[in-house]
Amino acid sequence: MDALYHDEKNKISTLLYSIIQHNSNQQVQEWLQQQKSKLEETNATQRFYGTFTAIPRFTGKNIIPDTTIPEFFIHGYTLDRLARMWWLLQLPTESKDQYVQTIEGLFGAADMNEQIALYGALPLLAWPEEWRLRTAEGIRSNIGPVLEAIMLHNPYPAAYLEEPAWNQLVMKAIFTDKPVHLITGLDKRANRKLADTLRDYAHERWAAGRTVNPLLWRLIGPFIDEVSFPDIVRVWHSENSVERDAATLACASSTYAPALELVKEEISTLSWDSVAARIA
Amino acid sequence: MCCSHELTEKNLQPLTVNPAFLERIKGMRFFDPHIHMTSRTTDDYQAMADAGIAAIIEPSFWLGQPRTGIDTFRDYFNSLIGWERFRASQFGIKHYTTIGLNSKEANNEKLAEAVMEILPLFIYKEGVVGIGEIGFDDQTPAEEKYYRAQLELAKEAGLPVQIHTPHRDKKKGTQRSMDIAMEHGLDPRMVIVDHNNEETVQEVLDRGFWAAFTIYPFTKMGNERMVEVVKQYGSERIMINSAADWGISDPLAVPKTAALMHESGIDLNDIHLVTFRNAISAFAQSGQINESDFEAVKEIDQSLKFNGSTVLRGGQQPRRDNLSNIIK
Structure with a gap:
């Protein structure tokens, strides 16, 4: 991935971690740092998956106060969701194939909360053009909270979806009574x-x-x-x-x-x- | 909320005529630790919520015909932690699951190997409260092999085990299941032996295991027999479930049996233990059951699905009027 993404990624990672620090205890932070260094040592996919899944067991699910980071509105997040978002930014981006395969693997076995975390983090993933089909698939979900993670306060769909998928998103939001005014880029993509x-x-x-x-x-x-x-x-x-x-x-x-x-x-x-x- | 569902307070009211058993258990809460909701309808979820069922465990099982590929197993496990859990939440019911390779399909060894490979992906998910249902069906060598392998997995993950005991040759099958669990060094307190009857219960309790009874018409326990079991053995380490599935079964077996116990003069505390508390004590050893979620599932869903409408309360779905021939 290019240097620009790399810089941006590190900046957001630092920002997210500081929010985590404000909303968690020492034990949680130590565990997260420990996971990070273990991942850096081994770069093992199993380690990356295991931590992603186990995060709520260690962080708990306290609600984080609403806050804005560049391009991104953290709204109604729980600590585990925020920590999962931060964790996604720790995945090495050197190899595109490996990166995409690893993230797709997470989607493939994700429970509802994991799906919410993953779709909500779409704007932060490397190689953004690779997630178009995945996002279109997510819009087919019948699980309200998953739809909301894609649709509301999420800049990814407006920035990257082709028109047919974008139109599906908006129509589905209206069909399922979502607060459509919270869709990022609603007027711009009309x-x-x-x-x-x-x-x-x-x-x-x-x-x-x-x-x-x-x-x-x-x-x-x-x-x-x-x-x-x-x-x-x-x-x-x-x-x-x-x-x-x-x-x-x-x-x-x-x-x-x-x-x-x-x-x-x-x-x-x-x-x-x-x-x-x-x-x- | 604005347009797709125009609901009035009336749409949300339970049917006006309550069966007598519902009157008897009014205000009680139940936990059904074994029910296959994948095979049940939304009407069942509504009836269960009305009867006071607050939470359930859906064990992984055989879907009625054998699967032929690993992807169908993966999708099934995914649906247990995903769609089915969400579907339950829409009725204000907290949904947990146990994940495992059932005994019947352990006999397809090639597929069984592949299932064993993906199990670690699922057993650490939120709300997975055990490895199950596993154990014996025909009592073949392949069944034994994968039963043992999954006991090891449970031990490593610190998860309770939910054991399915065989329909045929039940007594010996139950003994053998317990022997093997002990051989692998499992603490009997982490093992729930399911589908007991009058013939098996004594030994299961004596050896320190949890004894679950399935109230399932015609083929397993009837609830009058269950009343007698509780009278004789008390309520320690005993729990009941419906194991309702695609067969002729009853998703209200737990509340109905509670009503019958009450009618038969069984102490309220014993009823509470057998229909709620004991199952929670056993499966909460997974660290994955938080009782405050039983209430939260109702409120959270309301805000998620209905955006704070004043009409809809706690996680309710629009109620279909079964007595009317008009469909709106």
């Missing part, structure tokens, strides 16, 4: 194809007599045209004030003149975050 699919989905929901997540209109807003505009008008006339706000915000983000005209008198104190807060 695209017409996704907007069209979500509009079809809204029609299905209406046909079944069900409601539509108001945040869905955030992804349709920038692509409003004469075809989709009637849908927005319908939502804008909703009895539900959250839906009306969502329609207003969607129009405000569009380039379609009639949509802008429709909401020109609305006061701009609305935000998608406030919509999200009201439906939570």
Whole structure:
């Protein structure tokens, strides 16, 4: 791996370890350091796997206060998850084949908490382009917390997923009632194809007599045209004030003149975050 | 929560008509240390939660037909620590597992070797409370070989062992299982001998092992017989389970038997030991059971799945109305 990644990796590793230090006792830190030096001595895959799996037995699962490190929001983490993330950064990156094979091996036998730690750490793994298929596979999971580790506060998918996989991620988040506003890069990766699919989905929901997540209109807003505009008008006339706000915000983000005209008198104190807060 | 599930308080209420046995055990909590949920439905999980089952152990077993490759074993073990555990949590039930190569499939030696190779990947996972269920079926040399190998594995990992005793030639098979465990230097307190009956219990207890009884209609113990066993042998080191699986079995065997014991005048403390506490004492020797998780599984799941909706309480799934012919 290139020198830039190497420097960056060491910096984040140090940062993570300092957070671990603030949230653990001497015994835990000694154990982690011991594992690290044993790994450096032997460079054995079994050692790397064994430690990764055993981490919660030694660290416990205290909740870590929310904190931000570059590119990364540590939110609702437990100590074992943070320690596993740190441990992943101790894996040597000299050989690409060996590195990828070792990480894939972890995914292959991971329990739920291990999957959460692994998918949450995607942005920190070396050779980021190698994890696209793995991430797409993760999005097929039916386990809510695993999906959340991929979807929420995770910069990897927006940075590396191809459009079809990205669209699956967003659709699945909406299908499974995830707080979509916490998806990193949501607006940046908005695209017409996704907007069209979500509009079809809204029609299905209406046909079944069900409601539509108001945040869905955030992804349709920038692509409003004469075809989709009637849908927005319908939502804008909703009895539900959250839906009306969502329609207003969607129009405000569009380039379609009639949509802008429709909401020109609305006061701009609305935000998608406030919509999200009201439906939570 | 916003859209996919529009639920009202009514959707979450248990059915209004409770069977009499549920009234008798109201407020009691149960631990079923042997049940194969992989083969059961969500209706069972709901009924189990309603009947007070707080936690379960799902041992690795034979799925009804032999596996032909190592990957299906790997996926099975993965599902026990992954998907099945999550599925249980959605009903507020804490799910543990024991990992092992069952006796039937030990007879496919080539495959058995491959399974032995991957076992170390799984036995140290969180929530793995033992090696199991292992032991004898036909009592072949291959079964003995892998039983022994797995006893060594358990010893090395400091994990309890959950022994399946054979249906045929049970008494001798049970004795032989205990002899071999002693030969390998296992502490009998780390060994749970399962599927006991009136013929085997005395020796199992005398030799210091835990004695588990499976309440399983027609082929194993009935619960009236179980009441008599507890009357005769008391509650020390005795536990009951359902071993419910793909056969005609009953996932409510533990709470139903508790109700029957109560009706038969067995002391509440004895019922508590046999249907909850003893199993925890035995399997918590793995260091992997934390009783506060029984409550936590309910709350954690609520926040994870339902994002703090006011309607949904403790880890509940939307409740299907069994009495209505309308499906919403």
